[in-house]
Each structure stands twice: as structure tokens, then as C-alpha cells.
Amino acid sequence: GAVVSQHPSWVICKSGTSVKIECRSLDFQATTMFWYRQFPKQSLMLMATSNEGSKATYEQGVEKDKFLINHASLTLSTLTVTSAHPEDSSFYICSARDRASGFHEQYFGPGTRLTVT
């Protein structure tokens, strides 16, 4: 199956700093990428949907100025957590849809664990 990578796999940062997480589709072109957040013992929560070359669509309750999403190419999307605080500590997972495979195929990255101290 298609591969989605994330970098870094884990990161620790100080409160008030910004952190950038990269999501790459390694062997396919992804016109649409999704960002999820998962707190311990909870399910995945969709944060936003991004389409290549256009602004991301954020889910209700997700602050777009705090979670900046850029989808500048068909293989790369980035999530920047700005002015991170301890409550932003979470597992962030990206997902990408294979342009060639159509609607049904959606692949997930391995996740990035963010800890804000």
C-alpha cells in the first residue's frame, strides 16, 4: 500500500514556542490531506482538511490561527502548532488520499507525539 510519513515522530518543546510537523506522501500524489489529533485513551479527532494549493478547512472548535496548515505540494503538508501550551500535548496524525486511487483509499501516517513542557 501507499506510504505516508511524518516528521518528527516525537518532539518536546517549551511552552510558548512553535512546532512544525511534516506529512509526506512518499509514493503517490495526495490532493487532499487530513490532520487528526488524539488524546490518550480517546479516539481520533479530525482537525482540518487541506487541499493542495488552497486554504485548509478547519473543523468546528479548532483555532485556525493556532494550528497553521500548509499544503504547498501534492506530496507535502505541514501543521504548525503556534505558541504551544501543555494542553496542546497530543498525538498528531496526518492522512492522505491517493489521487490516482480515488475516493476509497486513504492512508495514515505513523503519528507525531508532541509534548509541551
Next chain:
Amino acid sequence: DAKTTQPPSMDCAEGRAANLPCNHSTISGNEYVYWYRQIHSQGPQYIIHGLKNNETNEMASLIITEDRKSSTLILPHATLRDTAVYYCIVRAPQGAQKLVFGQGTRLTINP
């Protein structure tokens, strides 16, 4: 998209078939049923999807009732590596095209 209901947890003995139920009584005619699983601290993994016919692949089988109000994911010979949270999701082809995860079923395979 229609809501799904799954038991919060299940146990299964290694080597036996694991049957995971999902209720989606409000499913619409054009909505597909998808199954994903998430092994601890990893990203979700696609398992299988279907519309109304039963489906089988190298990982599992999906049985959808004739009225499409429920389905069952079958792992024919469960191994310890199948221990994970299993998510049943329904989604229509058009619209926002996003996968929305419920609470899933935590399946534990016991030796």
C-alpha cells in the same frame, strides 16, 4: 454521515475467529462501510470497505446485512498482532469526504 455503534471492548483467543459487530442503522443508500484499526501509538490502518455485498481480502472479511443496518468484521485466525482498536466508519462518496472516527472496539487477542 451516519453514526455507528460498536461494543467498547472484546476478547478473543489466539487462533480463533474474531467477529467485530457494528451497528449503523441510519446508513443511507450511498454510504459505504469502512473498517480501520489502530495498533497502540501508531496511525490507523485500512482493513476493508463495502457497500452492500460481502467483501473479503487478505486481512479480513466484511459481512453486511441485507438491510445494511449492521455489519461484522471477521478476522478469521486472530493473532496477538491483531490486538488493536477497530473502527467502523460509514461515509458517502460525495461531500466533505472526511473519515470521522467513533470510539471503536478495543480487541484483545489472548494467548
